[in-house]
Amino acid sequence: MSTEKSLFSLNEKTALITGGSRGLGLQIAEALGSYGARVLISARKADELERARASLHGQGIDAECVVADCANEEGVVALADTALQRLGRVDILVNNAGATWGAPAEDHPTAAWDKVFNLNVRGMFLLSQQIGRRSMIPRRYGRILNVASIAGLSGNPPGPMKTVAYNASKAAAINFTRALAGEWGVYGITVNALAPGFFWTKLSSGLMEELGEEARKRVPLQRWGDDQDLKGAALLLVSDAGKHITGQVLAVDGGASAVHG
Numbered sequence: 001m002s003t004e005k006s007l008f009s010l011n012e013k014t015a016l017i018t019g020g021s022r023g024l025g026l027q028i029a030e031a032l033g034s035y036g037a038r039v040l041i042s043a044r045k046a047d048e049l050e051r052a053r054a055s056l057h058g059q060g061i062d063a064e065c066v067v068a069d070c071a072n073e074e075g076v077v078a079l080a081d082t083a084l085q086r087l088g089r090v091d092i093l094v095n096n097a098g099a100t101w102g103a104p105a106e107d108h109p110t111a112a113w114d115k116v117f118n119l120n121v122r123g124m125f126l127l128s129q130q131i132g133r134r135s136m137i138p139r140r141y142g143r144i145l146n147v148a149s150i151a152g153l154s155g156n157p158p159g160p161m162k163t164v165a166y167n168a169s170k171a172a173a174i175n176f177t178r179a180l181a182g183e184w185g186v187y188g189i190t191v192n193a194l195a196p197g198f199f200w201t202k203l204s205s206g207l208m209e210e211l212g213e214e215a216r217k218r219v220p221l222q223r224w225g226d227d228q229d230l231k232g233a234a235l236l237l238v239s240d241a242g243k244h245i246t247g248q249v250l251a252v253d254g255g256a257s258a259v260h261g
Contacts, residue, residue, distance in 0.1 A: 006240075007239060007240050007241040008035055008235055008236075008239045008240075008241050009035060009036055009239070009240075010032055010035045010036040010037035010092075010235075010238070010239060011035075011036035011037075012036070013032075013036065013037045013038070013091040013092060014037065014038050014039075014040070014087040014088070014089060014090055014091050014092065015029075015032045015033075015037045015038070015039045015040070015090070015091065015092035015093075015094065015238070016039075016040050016042070016079075016083045016087070016090045016092070016093050016094065016131065017029045017032070017039060017040070017041050017042070017094040017096060018041075018042050018043070018068070018070050018079075018094065018095055018096050018097035018123075018127065019042075019043055019096040019097035019098060019147075020039070020041025020042060020043060020049075020052065020065075020094075020096065021041060021043035021045065021048040021049045021051070021052040021065070022043075022048055022052060023199070024096060024147060024196060024199060024230055025041065025043075025094070025096040025097070025147075026041070026052050026055075026056075027227055027228070027230050027231060027234075028094055028096065028145075028147075028230060028231070028234045029041050029052070029056060029061075029063065029094075030056065030059065030061070030231065031230070031231035031232075031234050031235050032092065032094075032234065032235065032238065033056055033059070033061030033062065033063060034059065034060075034061060035235060035239070037091075037092065038062045038063075038087065039056065039061065039062070039063045039064075040063070040064045040065070040066060040082075040083055040086060040087055041053065041056075041063065041064075041065050041066075042065070042066050042067070042068040042070070042079055042097070043065075043067070043068070043097070044067065044068070044069050045067075046067050049065040049066075049067060050065065052065065053065040064086055066079065066082050066083070066086075068082070070097045070119055070123035070124075070126075070127060071099075071115070071118045071119040071122075071123055072118070072123075073126055075123075076123060076126040076127050076130060077126075077130060079127065080127065080130035080131055080134065083131070084134060084135060089135045089139065090131045090135045090136070090142075091136075091141065091142065091143065092142075092143045092144075092145070092238045093127065093128065093131045093136075093142070093143070093144045093145070094144075094145045094147070094234070094238075095123075095124040095127060095128065095144070095145070095146045095147065095173075096147040097119055097123065097124075098119060098120050098147065098169075099115055099116050099119045099120060099166075100116065100163055100165075100166040101113075101115065101116055101163065101165055101166065102160075102161075102162055102163055103162060104162050105162070105164045108164060108165060112165065113165045116165040116166055116169050117165065117168075117169050117172075120166070120169035120170065120172075120173060121169050121172045121173060121176070124146060124173060124176065125176065128144055128180065128191075131144075132144075132184060132187075132189065136184075136187065136189050137184070137187045137189070140187050140188040141187075141188045141189070142184075142187070142188070142189035142190070143189070143190050143237070143238040143239075144180070144184075144189065144190070144191040144192070145192055145193070145194065145234060145237050145238055146173050146176070146177050146191070146192070146193040146194075147173075147193070147194050147196070148170045148173040148174050148177070148193040148194065148195045148249060149166070149170040149195055149196060149197075150195045150196065150197050150251055150253045150256060150257045151163065151166055151167045151170050152167060152169075152170025152171040152172075152173060152174045152195060153171075153174070153195060153249075153251070153257050154167075154257070154260070155167060157260075170195075173193060174193055174195070174249050177191050177192060177193040177247065177248075177249065178247045178249075181246040181247030181248075182247060185246055185247075190237070190242065190243065190245060190246040191246055191247065192237045192242070192245060192246060192247070192248050192249070192250070193248070193249045193250070194230060194233055194234065194237070194249075194250055194252055195249050195250065195251040195252065195253065195257070196225060196230060196251075196252050196253060197219070197224075197225060197251070197252065197253025197254055197256045197257070198215075198219075198224050198225060198253075198256075199224060199225035199226070199229070199230075200224055200225070200226070200227075218256070218259075218260065219253070219254040219255060219256045220254060220255030220256070220258065220259060221254035221255055222254075223254055224254070225252065225253070225254070229252060230252055233250050233252050237250070
């Protein structure tokens with residue numbers, strides 16, 4: 001293997017990916033697994049997880065799955081226990097599990113705000129803490145990749161996208177990434193974030209249909225993200241190719257944040 005190719009190799013690495021049963025999490029699992037990582041994906045629904053695991057196996061990827069709810073501390077601790085038991089260690093942590101809620105700010109339910117923040121922010125912190133303390137810090141090595149959003153870089157223009165809790169939670173995820181990178185760099189741990197734009201996923205498809213073709217045409221590349229577009233960026237940030245990159249946020253959005261953010 002050439003030096004350039006070996007920079008991206010994840011052979012003998014282990015990866016825990018939350019929200020890995022579909023959408024962006026499954027896409028990242030495919031990318032990491034295809035470059036040699038042994039992956040453990042988690043989500044709340046067993047049937048979706050099993051389908052994802054079977055799909056990964058069909059691609060020749062060493063993959064396991066575990067049902068977990070990262071919205072509460074007990075679920076996070078149980079997930080960390082299972083990951084360390086099955087994998088032995090966690091080299092790469094991908095915090096992808098997330099939730100959203102659409103409502104005007106003046107009518108946004110408090111319970112819905114808490115649901116979004118418990119998963120998107122609190123759960124991400126708790127799992128990073130568990131895996132960092134129990135696996136990465138003792139070995140002086142780790143790669144943490146947080147899936148944020150371009151919604152964390154700005155507010156929303158007038159229109160159907162009324163997601164104040166989601167925007168605020170993703171902004172928190174971005175600065176959490178920077179703060180943790182500043183603290184854990186001394187342990188050889190990098191912490192970075194991806195900020196996707198609109199991708200066709202179960203979470204976003206309804207809103208994208210409502211936004212329509214005019215919104216797509218305002219993106220410089222005039223396209224939405226597809227099932228391949230996060231793979232290269234994720235691979236860069238968790239492999240040796242990105243070992244000197246930390247505390248950074250990479251927008252993968254067709255240029256939308258460059259002209260609208």
